[in-house]
Amino acid sequence: MALGCAVLLAACGGDGGADGTPAAGAAGGDGPYLVATTGIWADVVERVACDGPLDVRTIVPAGGDPHSFEPSLQDRHVLDGATLVVANGLGLEATLDDTLDSVEDGGVPIFRIGEHIDTIQLAGEGEDPHVWFDPTRVAGALPALGDALVAAGQDAAVIDRCVSAAQTDLVALDTQLAATLGAVPADRRLLVTNHDALGYLADRYGFEVVGSVLPSTSTLTEASPGELDGLAKAIEARHVPAIFTETLASSTDADALADRLGVAVVQLYSDALGEPGSGADTYDGLLRTDATSIADALTH
């Protein structure tokens, strides 16, 4: 009977097992590697190692929502075999936390970037996890990340040099973003988002977060009619020109609200990198693409 089940399911699965390498080979055997939970942090980790010969794998796929990502058993295996796991922390990877804790208990070091950053506190919600929207804050956490990489077996001299280089790059990126976003007139620097993701960007570049459709820093919530109504009134009263939705989460409520109020809907890359070719497939690219989208939407 078990065999019957295997036959049926394996048949449904097609040749997924045949085309892939045997499972054990996928996770181990080909040298040491690091794991970053999201593509954003994988990109940052690669920079801190000067894009050197470092094998960095990601758990949440490009375009996947880190708030709600459910790890597979393969992911667990990959995590268990890593020399270092880099996570955002602060509750961003809510559905992954359980697994990460278990991996950490098994002896794999986990570096949670959020623990090395000066975070923004939100009333009733704790700390905002979307720290990557301020490159200067990320730059501040790089020395600690570098130390973690050295502890995981990377060359200290190389990492030292690369951390400085990466910090310089991030400061330059910050200047660029400030220039792009600086084009928005002062009275239009108002952000309405799908979920509360742009707190750090607003803090760094002088914007005001008017509200979000999902009243939470997580995408794992539902909009409430009362709060939506309050948000709609705020959008009208303040003449907010656009609502920013995101590539990763459903925007049904945001679209309906924008439609009702006659404001533009602009899509941002928030918690996940875009597909290759989207321009937002690197950390820098994501921030630049978003800054341009925000500046365009709010200026015109």
Add this chain to the structure above:
Amino acid sequence: MTWLLDPWAWWVEPFRGNVAMVNALWAVLLTATCTSLVGTWVVLRGMSFLGDALAHGVLPGIAIAFVIGLDTTIGALVAAVVMVAGVNVVRAASPLPDDASIGILFVGFLALAVVVMSSQRGGYTGDLTRFLFGSITGVDTTDLVRQLVATAITVAVVLVLHRALLVGTFDERQARLLGLHPRFTRGVLLVLVAVAIVASFGTVGNLLVFAFLIAPPSTATLLVRRVPSIMALAVALGAAGGFVGLLVSYHHSTAAGATMALCTVIVFFAVLIVRSTVTVVRRHLPRMATPGG
């Protein structure tokens, strides 16, 4: 076709030197044992709907315990007991049939759970979704110990109450005459269902634990008659379905809980189809049926 062409790589390799997979397998085997034993009585007594309702009825207990910072296992058990009591109260106080009284409490509890969860803002709602879908990738020793205790309790109670459950299932009046306390037995059975559900949702998740409760015993009743045989076969089927589901999930990166649940249901339909085909063939070919077979 790797599972057939390279059986070592498909069936054994994932467990070698992989503590997480071995833990997951233990959790699945314990879950299958615990749920199949209780599930056999749930199926035989026609209590499936109550079982399903209980599976979701524990959610508000988990949510409330989570919000006020108590142990979620205890919260779940309390909610299950309250739900069973509630069903009995509605049944006694209203002219409604059983399924309606169960249904009312079922939706009421489910809605309460969602309302309580929605009051929780911030990033930690993931802990609550974990209860819905399980977290086979995060099974640790504490989970295994809890599952082991629940399974041990289940096995012990099922053995001790075997006669009372058996007589009560088929003839409640007879059970009363024999002094077997059928109402008490039924209450204990419901608590066992709750224990099985609560202990298992870490593995397969609250939404799908019902599959393990119902599918293997249902499949077993298609094949054997005697209750101990049904139980033994159900445990074997549940364990096999869970094992295969775990491996399919591993190799194809599908959701573990759902893959295992689907596996147990597929086995049911496979058996049903084979059994029906055999019956039809026998009927149409009366001469082929061997005498005394």
